[in-house]
Amino acid sequence: MSEQFLAGLSTMEDETIARLRARLAVTAERDGLLDVAYRTVDTPVGTLLLASTGQGLVRVAYDRHDEVLAALAEAVSPRILNAPDRLDSAARQLDEYFGGRRRRFELPLDLRLAKGFRRQVLSHLPEIAYGRTESYAEVARAAGSPRAVRAVGTACATNPLPVIIPCHRVIRSDGGYGAYVGGESVKKTLLLLEKA
Amino acid sequence: MVRPFEQVVADYGPMVLRVCRAVLGPVDAEDAWSETFLAALKAYPELPPDANVEAWLVTIAHRKAIDTTRARARHAIPMDSPPDRPSRDGVPGDGGTEVWDALARLPDKQRAAVAYHYVAGLPYKEIAAITGGSTDAARRAAADGMKALRGAYGEGGKS
Numbered sequence: 001m002s003e004q005f006l007a008g009l010s011t012m013e014d015e016t017i018a019r020l021r022a023r024l025a026v027t028a029e030r031d032g033l034l035d036v037a038y039r040t041v042d043t044p045v046g047t048l049l050l051a052s053t054g055q056g057l058v059r060v061a062y063d064r065h066d067e068v069l070a071a072l073a074e075a076v077s078p079r080i081l082n083a084p085d086r087l088d089s090a091a092r093q094l095d096e097y098f099g100g101r102r103r104r105f106e107l108p109l110d111l112r113l114a115k116g117f118r119r120q121v122l123s124h125l126p127e128i129a130y131g132r133t134e135s136y137a138e139v140a141r142a143a144g145s146p147r148a149v150r151a152v153g154t155a156c157a158t159n160p161l162p163v164i165i166p167c168h169r170v171i172r173s174d175g176g177y178g179a180y181v182g183g184e185s186v187k188k189t190l191l192l193l194e195k196a
Numbered sequence: 197m198v199r200p201f202e203q204v205v206a207d208y209g210p211m212v213l214r215v216c217r218a219v220l221g222p223v224d225a226e227d228a229w230s231e232t233f234l235a236a237l238k239a240y241p242e243l244p245p246d247a248n249v250e251a252w253l254v255t256i257a258h259r260k261a262i263d264t265t266r267a268r269a270r271h272a273i274p275m276d277s278p279p280d281r282p283s284r285d286g287v288p289g290d291g292g293t294e295v296w297d298a299l300a301r302l303p304d305k306q307r308a309a310v311a312y313h314y315v316a317g318l319p320y321k322e323i324a325a326i327t328g329g330s331t332d333a334a335r336r337a338a339a340d341g342m343k344a345l346r347g348a349y350g351e352g353g354k355s
Contacts, residue, residue, distance in 0.1 A: 003342070005349050006314060008295035009214040011222075017209050020226060024205065024233050033237050038202075073198040078240055080200035 025083035035077035037086035038069065043098050044193075045186045048163070050087045050094075051080075056108030057090050060161050062182040075113060094163065100196060103130035105164050113160040117148065121155035128169040131194040135173040157181055163190070201240050205233060208253050211316055215254060218311035219261045221296050228264055232257040251322045254312055258326050265304075298348040305329075306341030313338045 028034040036058070038051040051059040051072055058076065061068040073080055084091075089107065096102035104126070114122050121143045128134050134142070136152045143152065156167035162181050168190045172178040180187035212232055216225035235256050243252065299307055305327065312323045313334075323334040 003314060003345070005295050005298075005345065006214075006218075009217045009315060010210070013210055013213060016226070017213060020213070020229055020233075021205055021209065023230060024237075027230065027234055028237055031234065031238075033234065036200075069200045069202070070197055073200045078198045078201055079237055081202050081205070081237075 021082070025081045026085070028079075028081055029083060029086065033079060034081055034083055034086070035079035036072050037081060037083035038072075039082060039084040039087045039091065040065070041091045041094055043094060045098075045182060045189055048094070050090050052086050052090065053110045053112075055110040055112075057087075057161060057164060058110040058113060060164055062162065062186070090164075097163070098193070100193065107164065109161060109164070111160075114155070114158070117143070117145065117151055118155040118158060120144070121152050122159060122161075122165050122167075125159075125165050125167055125169065128166060130166075133169045133171045133191065136170055136178070137173055139170050153179070169194075198245070201237055204236070204240070204249060204253075208250060209233070211250070212253050212257055214315045215257055215311050216261065217296065218299055218315050219257075219307060220264055221300055224264050224268075228257060228260045231260045231263075235260070248322070250316060251318055251326070254316050254318060254322075255326050258308065258312075261308075295345075298345050301348070302341050302344055305333075305337045306344065309334050309337035310341040310345070314342065 025034070025037070029037070036051050036053055038049060040047050040049050046062055047065075049059070049061040049065040049068055050057065051061075051069070053076060059068060059072060069080060093102055093105050093107060097105070111119055111122065121139060124139060124142050127142075136149045136156075137146070139152045140146050140148045145151070152170065156170050157179060159165055159167040159181060162168070168180060168182075168187045170178070171191075177184050177187050177191070209229075213225065213229050216228040216232070219225075220228055232253065236253060239256075243249075299310070302310070308327050309320075309323055312318045312326065313320065318326075320331045320334040320338070323338075324331045327334060
């Protein structure tokens with residue numbers, strides 16, 4: 001602002017804006033205007049971004065959170081707000097999982113970001129029990145396309161809901177961990193956690 | 197690329213708050229801010245990608261401010277003598293809050309023009325589109341408003 005005396009308009013600005021933003025998230029939810037709510041949670045494998053539509057959890061992301069939100073704005077709706085309330089239960093269940101106190105997630109999921117065969121693969125993955133693994137070839141067979149081993153790899157690599165949909169339980173036939181959307185060392189951490 | 201609305205709030209929330217404070221004062225400003233961003237969120241998917249987001253938000257804030265001013269007038273109780281100005285004690289500050297009183301004494305057009313040009317940074321052409329009237333009239337209103345404000349501050353020493 002060009003005039004010094006107008007600076008008085010910024011009094012307590014940060015606190016006020018923080019309060020108003022929190023209030024906006026609550027009001028938007030109440031009025032049905034919040035198409036995508038998101039928040040972050042700190043976990044032993046890094047800060048995860050969680051996003052939810054009115055239908056359920058739609059995205060979990062390890063990194064590049066800004067890009068993920070921009071992609072959600074394109075694919076779902078730009079009515080996106082940092083609104084932690086809708087994700088309370090997902091955050092709590094993840095906390096229990098990483099604390100070794102939860103073996104399966106009980107959350108409504110919105111799988112709209114996965115299409116066709118990839119979605120078929122993702123629908124099978126929750127059947128792999130906690131602490132167990134399957135090879136890419138086994139998953140391909142279970143999904144009804146035994147020769148689509150590479151496509152299973154792609155489905156896992158583009159899983160919109162890692163951790164929640166356990167693509168980390170899909171490993172190489174030779175016992176190697178194989179690639180992972182959050183990096184191979186994170187995959188190892190998750191599998192060791194589940195073996196403990 | 198479409199910006200998530202949260203980004204719009206982060207980028208323009210402080211500016212809209214300053215504009216609402218300038219136009220309505222610190223108390224009504226918060227409700228006006230909330231109503232502005234709620235209305236903006238509702239309309240956001242239809243906003244053209246090349247739209248001027250600042251001008252769009254100020255336009256919405258302007259309409260909300262008019263609603264607030266009308267509501268105030270409806271609830272106003274006629275009195276023989278003007279009441280004391282509302283206390284600003286609830287707003288801790290550095291003394292800079294007196295700007296709100298000085299702004300409150302300006303005619304509506306001048307206050308709006310000062311807020312939208314000097315606080316929001318909009319060009320006079322945009323301001324004329326929002327408040328009605330010509331670009332020149334908006335420029336004059338802002339100049340007159342700033343002159344009155346500088347005068348008010350000149351009395352008590354240079355700010």
